[in-house]
Amino acid sequence: MAEKRDQWLGRRRMHLRLRFLQGESTGSYVTRLAARNNRPTEEVLWSMGTGPVPVDPQYTEMYVSRYARERLATLAGHTVAEMQERLIGLRDEFLMDKDAKDDWEWPWDTRAGYIVQACSLCAARRGTRSPAWLILPDPWQVCLRHRRWTDNSRSTDPPYVDLSELAEVVRAQQRLNRVRKRLGPAGRWVFADACSVLVRSGYLEDPAQTKQWGVLAAQLGEQRVRPLAQLSRLSLLT
Ligand SMILES: [Zn+2]
Structure with missing residues (x-):
């Protein structure tokens, strides 16, 4: 045209x-x-x-x-x-x-990656006050600087999960970052493998039913809490 x-x-x-x-x-x-x-x-x-x-x-x-x-x-x-x-x-x-x-x-699905909200404090450091959206290889992002978890729920209610009380999630992300730095893109597969092992062994079965995650799941919905719970379990692996 x-x-x-x-x-x-x-x-x-x-x-x-x-x-x-x-x-x-x-x-x-x-x-x-x-x-x-x-x-x-x-x-x-x-x-x-x-x-x-x-x-x-x-x-x-x-x-x-x-x-x-x-x-x-x-x-x-x-x-x-x-x-x-x-x-x-x-x-x-x-x-x-x-x-x-x-x-x-504007197709409904992205052609690659996931839409995840940017950490608003990081965005503010770059001079933007309106919500900003990222395309990431994972359906979540952990901001280690501000201890915030954002995801691709496409919901802004709430826009993020405060990780200050969830040290194991922060530890797992730090570990994941180290693995990825060492292995490059293969690090992503290592993580996917670790998750599937945990799921198969029943370790990750329905985290929302556990005492630790139940309260958060009631607030955010089970779907949003599941990856958070999965990542936290990784901090237990060595
Ligand atoms: Zn941040």
């Missing part, structure tokens, strides 16, 4: 630039860029080409065409190479089909 694009739009950078957040989703970045410049997200999108109305980035990732990626880079005041390096969703393998009729889409 190139004929519908306004070729004059998206050729100048927006007034205020945005600091990158490690692992941020494209949808979250575009939404924050608009907010930072006090513009509606729709308006920023229209400067990038043609496509559907925006979706809240907590629900899905946004994928773009090559054309829209170039426009977004210009609007943000960066090169395409810089944008690709900082926003995973803008990498070549995630670009939309050349024959797609739109310049962006």
Whole structure:
């Protein structure tokens, strides 16, 4: 639909630039860029080409065409190479089909990774006060600096679990980070293996039924608590 694009739009950078957040989703970045410049997200999108109305980035990732990626880079005041390096969703393998009729889409499922809310204290350190969303290889994130757990429940109620009383989760994440640093991507498989061993041996059976996790499960729902409980059990393994 190139004929519908306004070729004059998206050729100048927006007034205020945005600091990158490690692992941020494209949808979250575009939404924050608009907010930072006090513009509606729709308006920023229209400067990038043609496509559907925006979706809240907590629900899905946004994928773009090559054309829209170039426009977004210009609007943000960066090169395409810089944008690709900082926003995973803008990498070549995630670009939309050349024959797609739109310049962006918000499919329900991400094409890779999970949408997880960024630690709001870390985001604040980078100058953002609105919620930001990441694309991560795991469906959760532990912020070791602020002792917070966020997940891909896509719920902001509550936005995070305070880990100050859950030292074993923090320990497990520190251990996991060490394994991953040593083994690289293979470290992820080691963790998956350890979990499946625990599940098979009945060790992880229904953590929400246990006394320790029952209270939290009543607040957050069993589904949100399960990975938290699983990770905490890993701290017992050596
Ligand atoms: Zn943090």
